[in-house]
Amino acid sequence: MNSGPALVSILRQGDTLVASVHTALDDSEMVRFQHDLVRQIGEHRARGIIIDVAALDVIDSFASRTLRSIADIARLRGAVTVIVGIQPDVAFAMVCLGMDMGEVPTALDLEEGLAYLSRLRGLGSSHG
Amino acid sequence: MSTARATNEPQESGGAADVAALIPMLRRIVAARIGQHPAAEDLVQETLLRVLAAEDRIEPGMLEPYAIATVRNVMATMWRQDDRDARNQHRIHDPSEPDEAEEVVVASEEQSAITEALRRLTDREREVLLAHEVSGRATQSLAEETGSTANAVAAQLKRTRARLRVEYLLALERTEPPTDRCRAVLMALSSADRRRQREVDAARHLLECDLCARLSQPLLGRGPVRDNEIHVPISADPDIVAARSAAREMAVRAGFAGADLTMLATAVSEVARNIVRFASTGEVTVELLEQPRPGIRVVARDTGPGIADVDRALEDGYSTYQGLGLGLPGARRLMDEFNIVSETGHGTTVSMTKWFDTKGRG
Ligand SMILES: [Zn+2]
Numbered sequence: 001m002n003s004g005p006a007l008v009s010i011l012r013q014g015d016t017l018v019a020s021v022h023t024a025l026d027d028s029e030m031v032r033f034q035h036d037l038v039r040q041i042g043e044h045r046a047r048g049i050i051i052d053v054a055a056l057d058v059i060d061s062f063a064s065r066t067l068r069s070i071a072d073i074a075r076l077r078g079a080v081t082v083i084v085g086i087q088p089d090v091a092f093a094m095v096c097l098g099m100d101m102g103e104v105p106t107a108l109d110l111e112e113g114l115a116y117l118s119r120l121r122g123l124g125s126s127h128g
Numbered sequence: 129m130s131t132a133r134a135t136n137e138p139q140e141s142g143g144a145a146d147v148a149a150l151i152p153m154l155r156r157i158v159a160a161r162i163g164q165h166p167a168a169e170d171l172v173q174e175t176l177l178r179v180l181a182a183e184d185r186i187e188p189g190m191l192e193p194y195a196i197a198t199v200r201n202v203m204a205t206m207w208r209q210d211d212r213d214a215r216n217q218h219r220i221h222d223p224s225e226p227d228e229a230e231e232v233v234v235a236s237e238e239q240s241a242i243t244e245a246l247r248r249l250t251d252r253e254r255e256v257l258l259a260h261e262v263s264g265r266a267t268q269s270l271a272e273e274t275g276s277t278a279n280a281v282a283a284q285l286k287r288t289r290a291r292l293r294v295e296y297l298l299a300l301e302r303t304e305p306p307t308d309r310c311r312a313v314l315m316a317l318s319s320a321d322r323r324r325q326r327e328v329d330a331a332r333h334l335l336e337c338d339l340c341a342r343l344s345q346p347l348l349g350r351g352p353v354r355d356n357e358i359h360v361p362i363s364a365d366p367d368i369v370a371a372r373s374a375a376r377e378m379a380v381r382a383g384f385a386g387a388d389l390t391m392l393a394t395a396v397s398e399v400a401r402n403i404v405r406f407a408s409t410g411e412v413t414v415e416l417l418e419q420p421r422p423g424i425r426v427v428a429r430d431t432g433p434g435i436a437d438v439d440r441a442l443e444d445g446y447s448t449y450q451g452l453g454l455g456l457p458g459a460r461r462l463m464d465e466f467n468i469v470s471e472t473g474h475g476t477t478v479s480m481t482k483w484f485d486t487k488g489r490g
Contacts, residue, residue: 097458
Protein backbone atom coordinates (compact mmCIF):
# COMPACT_ATOMS: atom_id res chain seq x y z
CA MET A 1 0.00 0.00 0.00
CA ASN A 2 1.19 3.52 0.70
CA SER A 3 4.59 4.31 2.05
CA GLY A 4 4.87 7.24 4.40
CA PRO A 5 2.18 8.41 6.76
CA ALA A 6 -1.24 6.95 6.00
CA LEU A 7 -3.57 9.35 4.20
CA VAL A 8 -6.57 7.42 5.41
CA SER A 9 -7.12 4.88 8.19
CA ILE A 10 -9.92 2.32 8.24
CA LEU A 11 -10.66 0.73 11.62
CA ARG A 12 -13.21 -1.92 12.48
CA GLN A 13 -15.40 -1.57 15.51
CA GLY A 14 -17.79 -4.51 15.73
CA ASP A 15 -19.77 -4.46 12.49
CA THR A 16 -18.94 -0.82 11.85
CA LEU A 17 -16.03 0.49 9.80
CA VAL A 18 -14.66 3.87 10.80
CA ALA A 19 -12.72 5.51 7.97
CA SER A 20 -10.80 8.68 8.81
CA VAL A 21 -9.34 10.86 6.11
CA HIS A 22 -6.23 12.47 7.60
CA THR A 23 -5.24 14.92 4.91
CA ALA A 24 -6.27 16.41 1.57
CA LEU A 25 -6.59 13.66 -1.04
CA ASP A 26 -6.11 14.16 -4.74
CA ASP A 27 -8.50 12.49 -7.18
CA SER A 28 -6.46 9.31 -7.61
CA GLU A 29 -6.06 8.95 -3.86
CA MET A 30 -9.76 9.52 -3.44
CA VAL A 31 -10.52 6.72 -5.89
CA ARG A 32 -8.06 4.42 -4.14
CA PHE A 33 -9.75 5.21 -0.85
CA GLN A 34 -13.09 4.28 -2.38
CA HIS A 35 -11.74 0.93 -3.57
CA ASP A 36 -10.10 0.12 -0.23
CA LEU A 37 -13.20 0.96 1.72
CA VAL A 38 -15.58 -0.95 -0.55
CA ARG A 39 -13.31 -3.99 -0.41
CA GLN A 40 -13.29 -3.90 3.38
CA ILE A 41 -17.07 -3.62 3.54
CA GLY A 42 -17.21 -7.00 1.84
CA GLU A 43 -14.36 -8.53 3.83
CA HIS A 44 -15.75 -7.57 7.22
CA ARG A 45 -19.45 -7.80 6.33
CA ALA A 46 -19.81 -4.35 7.79
CA ARG A 47 -23.32 -3.00 8.44
CA GLY A 48 -22.33 0.58 9.20
CA ILE A 49 -19.72 2.90 7.70
CA ILE A 50 -18.56 6.15 9.21
CA ILE A 51 -16.41 8.41 7.08
CA ASP A 52 -14.73 11.18 9.05
CA VAL A 53 -13.83 14.08 6.77
CA ALA A 54 -13.04 16.66 9.48
CA ALA A 55 -9.50 17.01 8.11
CA LEU A 56 -10.65 18.02 4.62
CA ASP A 57 -10.48 21.75 3.99
CA VAL A 58 -12.07 21.36 0.57
CA ILE A 59 -14.77 18.99 -0.62
CA ASP A 60 -15.15 19.77 -4.29
CA SER A 61 -17.39 18.17 -6.91
CA PHE A 62 -15.15 15.15 -7.34
CA ALA A 63 -14.79 14.48 -3.61
CA SER A 64 -18.55 14.91 -3.02
CA ARG A 65 -19.36 12.56 -5.83
CA THR A 66 -16.89 9.96 -4.63
CA LEU A 67 -18.28 10.08 -1.09
CA ARG A 68 -21.79 9.70 -2.45
CA SER A 69 -20.85 6.78 -4.64
CA ILE A 70 -19.16 5.05 -1.69
CA ALA A 71 -22.45 5.40 0.18
CA ASP A 72 -24.43 4.07 -2.79
CA ILE A 73 -22.20 1.02 -3.19
CA ALA A 74 -22.27 0.37 0.57
CA ARG A 75 -26.06 0.56 0.56
CA LEU A 76 -26.23 -2.04 -2.22
CA ARG A 77 -24.09 -4.26 -0.01
CA GLY A 78 -26.36 -3.80 2.97
CA ALA A 79 -24.42 -1.15 4.89
CA VAL A 80 -25.43 2.35 5.98
CA THR A 81 -22.92 5.18 5.55
CA VAL A 82 -22.72 8.32 7.67
CA ILE A 83 -20.42 11.21 6.75
CA VAL A 84 -19.17 13.04 9.82
CA GLY A 85 -17.09 16.13 10.48
CA ILE A 86 -17.88 18.31 7.46
CA GLN A 87 -16.52 21.72 8.48
CA PRO A 88 -19.00 24.63 8.40
CA ASP A 89 -17.03 26.56 5.72
CA VAL A 90 -16.73 23.42 3.65
CA ALA A 91 -20.47 22.80 3.91
CA PHE A 92 -21.13 26.39 2.83
CA ALA A 93 -18.88 26.05 -0.22
CA MET A 94 -20.50 22.74 -1.12
CA VAL A 95 -23.91 24.39 -1.17
CA CYS A 96 -22.58 27.19 -3.43
CA LEU A 97 -21.00 24.61 -5.66
CA GLY A 98 -24.36 22.92 -6.02
CA MET A 99 -23.15 19.72 -4.41
CA ASP A 100 -24.53 18.14 -1.30
CA MET A 101 -24.49 14.70 0.23
CA GLY A 102 -27.88 13.86 -1.29
CA GLU A 103 -29.53 11.05 0.63
CA VAL A 104 -26.38 10.27 2.58
CA PRO A 105 -26.87 11.01 6.28
CA THR A 106 -24.37 13.35 7.91
CA ALA A 107 -23.52 13.93 11.54
CA LEU A 108 -21.51 16.46 13.46
CA ASP A 109 -18.74 14.16 14.64
CA LEU A 110 -17.72 10.56 15.17
CA GLU A 111 -19.68 10.20 18.39
CA GLU A 112 -22.90 11.41 16.80
CA GLY A 113 -22.27 9.20 13.82
CA LEU A 114 -21.98 6.15 16.02
CA ALA A 115 -25.09 7.17 17.92
CA TYR A 116 -26.97 7.54 14.64
CA LEU A 117 -25.95 4.06 13.53
CA SER A 118 -26.90 2.42 16.81
CA ARG A 119 -30.29 4.18 16.75
CA LEU A 120 -30.87 2.79 13.26
CA ARG A 121 -29.88 -0.65 14.44
CA GLY A 122 -32.24 -0.37 17.37
CA LEU A 123 -35.07 0.45 14.97
CA GLY A 124 -34.05 -2.36 12.66
CA SER A 125 -34.00 -5.04 15.42
CA SER A 126 -37.29 -3.87 16.96
CA HIS A 127 -38.90 -4.35 13.57
CA GLY A 128 -37.69 -7.85 13.11
CA MET B 129 32.99 61.75 -10.42
CA SER B 130 32.83 64.75 -12.67
CA THR B 131 29.92 63.90 -14.93
CA ALA B 132 27.58 66.84 -14.79
CA ARG B 133 24.06 65.87 -13.88
CA ALA B 134 21.09 67.87 -14.90
CA THR B 135 18.57 68.27 -12.14
CA ASN B 136 15.76 66.72 -14.10
CA GLU B 137 17.74 63.68 -15.09
CA PRO B 138 15.69 60.57 -14.42
CA GLN B 139 16.70 58.56 -11.41
CA GLU B 140 17.24 55.44 -13.45
CA SER B 141 20.39 56.72 -15.08
CA GLY B 142 22.11 57.02 -11.70
CA GLY B 143 22.87 53.30 -11.85
CA ALA B 144 24.21 53.55 -15.38
CA ALA B 145 26.49 56.42 -14.48
CA ASP B 146 27.72 54.26 -11.63
CA VAL B 147 28.54 51.50 -14.11
CA ALA B 148 30.59 53.94 -16.14
CA ALA B 149 32.36 55.05 -12.97
CA LEU B 150 33.68 51.51 -12.58
CA ILE B 151 35.88 51.78 -15.66
CA PRO B 152 39.06 53.20 -14.09
CA MET B 153 38.94 50.66 -11.30
CA LEU B 154 38.42 47.77 -13.72
CA ARG B 155 41.31 48.95 -15.88
CA ARG B 156 43.54 48.99 -12.81
CA ILE B 157 42.54 45.47 -11.82
CA VAL B 158 43.07 44.11 -15.30
CA ALA B 159 46.39 45.90 -15.71
CA ALA B 160 47.62 44.51 -12.40
CA ARG B 161 47.02 41.00 -13.66
CA ILE B 162 47.89 41.06 -17.34
CA GLY B 163 49.68 44.38 -17.84
CA GLN B 164 49.45 45.89 -21.28
CA HIS B 165 48.09 42.71 -22.85
CA PRO B 166 46.17 43.45 -26.09
CA ALA B 167 43.07 41.80 -24.60
CA ALA B 168 43.02 44.14 -21.59
CA GLU B 169 40.49 46.61 -22.94
CA ASP B 170 38.30 43.75 -24.25
CA LEU B 171 38.17 42.30 -20.77
CA VAL B 172 37.11 45.63 -19.31
CA GLN B 173 34.41 46.01 -21.94
CA GLU B 174 33.13 42.51 -21.47
CA THR B 175 32.97 42.99 -17.73
CA LEU B 176 31.00 46.19 -18.21
CA LEU B 177 28.53 44.40 -20.45
CA ARG B 178 28.05 41.63 -17.94
CA VAL B 179 27.53 44.10 -15.13
CA LEU B 180 25.15 45.98 -17.36
CA ALA B 181 23.18 42.85 -18.18
CA ALA B 182 22.92 42.03 -14.50
CA GLU B 183 22.33 45.58 -13.32
CA ASP B 184 18.74 45.03 -12.26
CA ARG B 185 19.75 42.12 -10.09
CA ILE B 186 22.51 43.91 -8.23
CA GLU B 187 21.65 45.28 -4.84
CA PRO B 188 22.29 48.99 -4.28
CA GLY B 189 25.84 49.45 -3.05
CA MET B 190 26.91 46.08 -4.39
CA LEU B 191 27.85 47.30 -7.84
CA GLU B 192 31.56 47.60 -7.11
CA PRO B 193 32.02 44.20 -5.44
CA TYR B 194 29.94 42.63 -8.21
CA ALA B 195 32.10 44.23 -10.88
CA ILE B 196 35.29 43.10 -9.15
CA ALA B 197 34.04 39.52 -8.91
CA THR B 198 32.99 39.66 -12.55
CA VAL B 199 36.27 40.99 -13.87
CA ARG B 200 38.10 38.28 -11.95
CA ASN B 201 35.87 35.63 -13.50
CA VAL B 202 36.35 37.06 -16.94
CA MET B 203 40.13 37.04 -16.49
CA ALA B 204 40.18 33.59 -14.92
CA THR B 205 38.21 32.22 -17.83
CA MET B 206 40.66 33.66 -20.32
CA TRP B 207 43.53 32.36 -18.22
CA ARG B 208 42.12 28.86 -18.03
CA GLN B 209 41.34 28.86 -21.70
CA ASP B 210 44.89 29.84 -22.66
CA ASP B 211 46.23 27.31 -20.20
CA ARG B 212 44.06 24.52 -21.49
CA ASP B 213 44.75 25.34 -25.12
CA ALA B 214 48.43 24.93 -24.32
CA ARG B 215 47.97 21.67 -22.44
CA ASN B 216 45.52 20.17 -24.88
CA GLN B 217 47.99 20.43 -27.68
CA HIS B 218 49.78 17.36 -26.37
CA ARG B 219 46.97 15.51 -24.71
CA ILE B 220 43.91 13.72 -25.84
CA HIS B 221 40.58 13.99 -24.11
CA ASP B 222 40.74 13.54 -20.35
CA PRO B 223 37.31 12.48 -19.09
CA SER B 224 38.20 13.51 -15.53
CA GLU B 225 37.71 17.20 -16.37
CA PRO B 226 34.41 17.40 -18.20
CA ASP B 227 33.11 20.27 -16.11
CA GLU B 228 36.02 22.58 -16.74
CA ALA B 229 35.93 21.90 -20.45
CA GLU B 230 32.24 22.70 -20.44
CA GLU B 231 32.86 25.87 -18.48
CA VAL B 232 35.25 27.13 -21.10
CA VAL B 233 32.82 26.38 -23.88
CA VAL B 234 30.08 28.18 -22.00
CA ALA B 235 32.29 31.18 -21.38
CA SER B 236 33.31 31.62 -24.98
CA GLU B 237 29.72 31.09 -26.12
CA GLU B 238 28.64 33.80 -23.71
CA GLN B 239 31.20 36.15 -25.11
CA SER B 240 30.12 35.65 -28.71
CA ALA B 241 26.46 35.87 -27.68
CA ILE B 242 27.07 39.29 -26.14
CA THR B 243 28.81 40.43 -29.31
CA GLU B 244 26.02 39.04 -31.45
CA ALA B 245 23.34 40.64 -29.29
CA LEU B 246 25.03 44.03 -29.56
CA ARG B 247 25.24 43.58 -33.32
CA ARG B 248 21.49 42.99 -33.52
CA LEU B 249 20.66 46.34 -32.00
CA THR B 250 20.09 49.19 -34.42
CA ASP B 251 23.08 51.51 -34.90
CA ARG B 252 21.25 54.21 -33.01
CA GLU B 253 20.42 51.92 -30.08
CA ARG B 254 23.97 50.67 -29.83
CA GLU B 255 25.38 54.16 -30.09
CA VAL B 256 23.23 55.57 -27.31
CA LEU B 257 23.74 52.54 -25.10
CA LEU B 258 27.49 52.63 -25.38
CA ALA B 259 27.68 56.41 -25.07
CA HIS B 260 25.70 56.20 -21.88
CA GLU B 261 26.98 53.01 -20.28
CA VAL B 262 30.58 52.96 -21.36
CA SER B 263 31.44 56.61 -21.90
CA GLY B 264 29.25 57.70 -19.02
CA ARG B 265 27.35 60.39 -20.91
CA ALA B 266 24.31 61.65 -19.08
CA THR B 267 20.86 61.21 -20.56
CA GLN B 268 20.44 65.00 -20.53
CA SER B 269 23.39 65.61 -22.84
CA LEU B 270 22.34 62.75 -25.11
CA ALA B 271 18.89 64.27 -25.23
CA GLU B 272 20.18 67.72 -26.16
CA GLU B 273 22.13 66.20 -29.01
CA THR B 274 18.99 64.78 -30.58
CA GLY B 275 16.48 67.39 -29.51
CA SER B 276 14.83 64.87 -27.24
CA THR B 277 14.18 64.86 -23.49
CA ALA B 278 16.18 63.15 -20.78
CA ASN B 279 13.14 61.08 -19.88
CA ALA B 280 12.70 59.89 -23.44
CA VAL B 281 16.36 58.93 -23.66
CA ALA B 282 16.16 57.08 -20.36
CA ALA B 283 13.09 55.19 -21.57
CA GLN B 284 14.86 54.33 -24.79
CA LEU B 285 17.89 53.07 -22.86
CA LYS B 286 15.68 50.92 -20.75
CA ARG B 287 14.10 49.39 -23.85
CA THR B 288 17.48 48.85 -25.43
CA ARG B 289 18.77 47.05 -22.35
CA ALA B 290 15.67 44.86 -22.34
CA ARG B 291 16.24 44.09 -26.02
CA LEU B 292 19.92 43.38 -25.44
CA ARG B 293 18.97 40.77 -22.87
CA VAL B 294 16.48 39.14 -25.24
CA GLU B 295 18.91 39.10 -28.16
CA TYR B 296 21.68 37.83 -25.90
CA LEU B 297 19.57 34.85 -24.81
CA LEU B 298 18.49 34.13 -28.38
CA ALA B 299 22.09 34.30 -29.57
CA LEU B 300 23.10 31.97 -26.77
CA GLU B 301 20.44 29.50 -27.93
CA ARG B 302 21.67 29.95 -31.51
CA THR B 303 18.12 30.12 -32.69
CA GLU B 304 15.51 32.38 -34.21
CA PRO B 305 12.15 32.42 -32.43
CA PRO B 306 9.54 30.14 -34.05
CA THR B 307 6.67 32.65 -34.12
CA ASP B 308 6.08 36.32 -34.88
CA ARG B 309 4.88 36.89 -31.35
CA CYS B 310 7.97 35.53 -29.58
CA ARG B 311 10.04 38.73 -29.59
CA ALA B 312 7.12 40.84 -28.38
CA VAL B 313 6.52 38.41 -25.53
CA LEU B 314 10.20 38.18 -24.62
CA MET B 315 10.49 41.98 -24.69
CA ALA B 316 7.51 42.36 -22.38
CA LEU B 317 9.11 39.90 -19.97
CA SER B 318 12.57 41.41 -20.25
CA SER B 319 11.32 44.91 -19.53
CA ALA B 320 9.21 43.59 -16.63
CA ASP B 321 6.28 45.51 -18.13
CA ARG B 322 3.26 43.80 -16.67
CA ARG B 323 0.71 45.74 -18.67
CA ARG B 324 2.47 44.88 -21.89
CA GLN B 325 2.72 41.25 -20.76
CA ARG B 326 -1.03 41.20 -20.42
CA GLU B 327 -1.54 42.90 -23.78
CA VAL B 328 0.48 40.28 -25.64
CA ASP B 329 -0.96 37.52 -23.44
CA ALA B 330 2.54 36.44 -22.46
CA ALA B 331 1.40 33.77 -20.03
CA ARG B 332 -0.52 31.92 -22.71
CA HIS B 333 2.35 32.17 -25.18
CA LEU B 334 4.70 30.64 -22.61
CA LEU B 335 2.38 27.65 -22.40
CA GLU B 336 2.45 27.18 -26.16
CA CYS B 337 6.05 28.06 -27.00
CA ASP B 338 8.86 25.92 -25.61
CA LEU B 339 11.61 28.34 -26.56
CA CYS B 340 10.02 31.34 -24.85
CA ALA B 341 9.12 29.21 -21.85
CA ARG B 342 12.79 28.31 -21.49
CA LEU B 343 14.03 31.86 -22.02
CA SER B 344 11.46 33.28 -19.64
CA GLN B 345 13.29 31.72 -16.71
CA PRO B 346 16.38 33.97 -16.86
CA LEU B 347 14.27 36.94 -17.95
CA LEU B 348 11.82 36.64 -15.09
CA GLY B 349 14.60 35.78 -12.67
CA ARG B 350 15.90 39.31 -13.06
CA GLY B 351 13.38 41.51 -11.39
CA PRO B 352 12.58 41.56 -7.71
CA VAL B 353 10.90 38.37 -6.60
CA ARG B 354 7.17 38.88 -6.60
CA ASP B 355 5.54 37.13 -3.73
CA ASN B 356 2.09 38.30 -4.76
CA GLU B 357 1.87 35.96 -7.73
CA ILE B 358 2.26 32.19 -7.97
CA HIS B 359 2.28 29.94 -11.02
CA VAL B 360 1.31 26.32 -10.52
CA PRO B 361 1.90 24.02 -13.50
CA ILE B 362 -1.00 21.59 -13.90
CA SER B 363 -0.67 18.18 -15.49
CA ALA B 364 -1.77 15.56 -12.97
CA ASP B 365 -4.10 14.97 -10.03
CA PRO B 366 -1.70 16.12 -7.28
CA ASP B 367 -1.38 19.50 -9.06
CA ILE B 368 -5.07 20.16 -8.40
CA VAL B 369 -4.42 19.97 -4.67
CA ALA B 370 -1.22 22.02 -5.07
CA ALA B 371 -3.09 24.78 -6.93
CA ARG B 372 -5.88 25.12 -4.41
CA SER B 373 -3.42 25.03 -1.48
CA ALA B 374 -1.35 27.76 -3.14
CA ALA B 375 -4.43 29.95 -3.57
CA ARG B 376 -5.50 29.43 0.02
CA GLU B 377 -2.02 30.09 1.38
CA MET B 378 -1.69 33.32 -0.55
CA ALA B 379 -5.07 34.47 0.69
CA VAL B 380 -4.18 33.58 4.28
CA ARG B 381 -0.85 35.40 4.03
CA ALA B 382 -2.70 38.45 2.79
CA GLY B 383 -4.78 38.34 5.95
CA PHE B 384 -7.99 36.98 4.50
CA ALA B 385 -10.04 34.56 6.56
CA GLY B 386 -13.37 32.83 6.80
CA ALA B 387 -15.58 30.92 4.41
CA ASP B 388 -14.24 32.94 1.46
CA LEU B 389 -10.98 30.97 1.71
CA THR B 390 -12.78 27.67 1.31
CA MET B 391 -14.88 29.00 -1.54
CA LEU B 392 -11.75 30.22 -3.29
CA ALA B 393 -9.91 26.92 -2.78
CA THR B 394 -12.90 24.92 -3.98
CA ALA B 395 -13.27 27.01 -7.13
CA VAL B 396 -9.55 26.64 -7.89
CA SER B 397 -9.90 22.90 -7.44
CA GLU B 398 -12.67 22.80 -10.05
CA VAL B 399 -10.89 24.82 -12.73
CA ALA B 400 -7.60 22.97 -12.16
CA ARG B 401 -9.41 19.66 -12.55
CA ASN B 402 -10.87 20.83 -15.86
CA ILE B 403 -7.30 21.30 -17.10
CA VAL B 404 -6.23 17.80 -16.04
CA ARG B 405 -9.34 16.16 -17.51
CA PHE B 406 -9.86 18.07 -20.72
CA ALA B 407 -6.52 19.57 -21.66
CA SER B 408 -3.97 17.42 -19.82
CA THR B 409 -1.57 20.34 -19.27
CA GLY B 410 -1.80 24.00 -18.36
CA GLU B 411 -1.21 26.27 -15.43
CA VAL B 412 -3.01 28.10 -12.68
CA THR B 413 -1.86 31.57 -11.74
CA VAL B 414 -2.86 33.03 -8.40
CA GLU B 415 -2.41 36.75 -7.99
CA LEU B 416 -2.98 39.00 -5.05
CA LEU B 417 -4.89 42.16 -5.98
CA GLU B 418 -4.83 45.43 -4.12
CA GLN B 419 -6.87 47.55 -6.52
CA PRO B 420 -9.67 48.53 -6.53
CA ARG B 421 -9.86 46.48 -3.33
CA PRO B 422 -8.16 43.45 -1.84
CA GLY B 423 -8.80 40.23 -3.64
CA ILE B 424 -7.37 37.16 -5.31
CA ARG B 425 -7.40 36.64 -9.04
CA VAL B 426 -7.07 33.12 -10.40
CA VAL B 427 -6.32 32.45 -14.05
CA ALA B 428 -6.42 28.87 -15.34
CA ARG B 429 -4.93 28.41 -18.79
CA ASP B 430 -4.60 25.31 -20.86
CA THR B 431 -3.56 24.40 -24.38
CA GLY B 432 -6.27 21.79 -24.75
CA PRO B 433 -8.87 21.31 -27.46
CA GLY B 434 -10.97 24.22 -26.21
CA ILE B 435 -14.65 24.23 -25.34
CA ALA B 436 -16.88 24.40 -28.41
CA ASP B 437 -19.91 25.76 -26.58
CA VAL B 438 -18.90 27.84 -23.59
CA ASP B 439 -22.45 28.86 -22.72
CA ARG B 440 -23.53 25.28 -22.52
CA ALA B 441 -20.50 24.32 -20.44
CA LEU B 442 -21.64 26.91 -17.92
CA GLU B 443 -25.07 25.34 -17.60
CA ASP B 444 -25.62 23.23 -14.54
CA GLY B 445 -25.50 19.55 -15.23
CA TYR B 446 -23.89 19.87 -18.65
CA SER B 447 -21.33 17.17 -18.85
CA THR B 448 -18.81 16.19 -21.44
CA TYR B 449 -16.69 13.88 -19.37
CA GLN B 450 -17.67 11.68 -16.47
CA GLY B 451 -20.17 14.08 -15.04
CA LEU B 452 -17.77 16.98 -14.57
CA GLY B 453 -20.30 19.49 -15.76
CA LEU B 454 -20.54 20.95 -12.28
CA GLY B 455 -17.00 22.26 -12.37
CA LEU B 456 -17.42 25.52 -14.25
CA PRO B 457 -20.88 26.66 -13.15
CA GLY B 458 -19.94 25.69 -9.59
CA ALA B 459 -16.72 27.69 -9.70
CA ARG B 460 -18.64 30.64 -11.11
CA ARG B 461 -21.01 30.59 -8.16
CA LEU B 462 -18.14 30.39 -5.68
CA MET B 463 -16.31 33.42 -7.06
CA ASP B 464 -17.33 37.08 -7.47
CA GLU B 465 -16.17 37.48 -11.04
CA PHE B 466 -15.88 34.80 -13.64
CA ASN B 467 -14.86 34.93 -17.26
CA ILE B 468 -14.05 32.22 -19.73
CA VAL B 469 -12.49 32.46 -23.17
CA SER B 470 -12.08 29.38 -25.27
CA GLU B 471 -10.80 28.87 -28.75
CA THR B 472 -11.28 25.52 -30.41
CA GLY B 473 -7.91 23.96 -31.02
CA HIS B 474 -6.06 26.51 -28.91
CA GLY B 475 -7.25 26.10 -25.38
CA THR B 476 -9.23 27.73 -22.67
CA THR B 477 -8.57 30.57 -20.24
CA VAL B 478 -10.71 30.90 -17.16
CA SER B 479 -10.22 34.09 -15.15
CA MET B 480 -11.99 34.50 -11.87
CA THR B 481 -11.72 36.85 -8.92
CA LYS B 482 -12.73 36.71 -5.31
CA TRP B 483 -12.96 40.07 -3.55
CA PHE B 484 -12.36 40.14 0.14
CA ASP B 485 -14.32 42.54 2.23
CA THR B 486 -11.81 43.84 4.75
CA LYS B 487 -14.43 45.76 6.66
CA GLY B 488 -16.04 42.52 7.70
CA ARG B 489 -18.78 40.82 5.84
CA GLY B 490 -22.27 42.16 5.98
ZN1 LIG C 1 7.77 32.09 -28.50
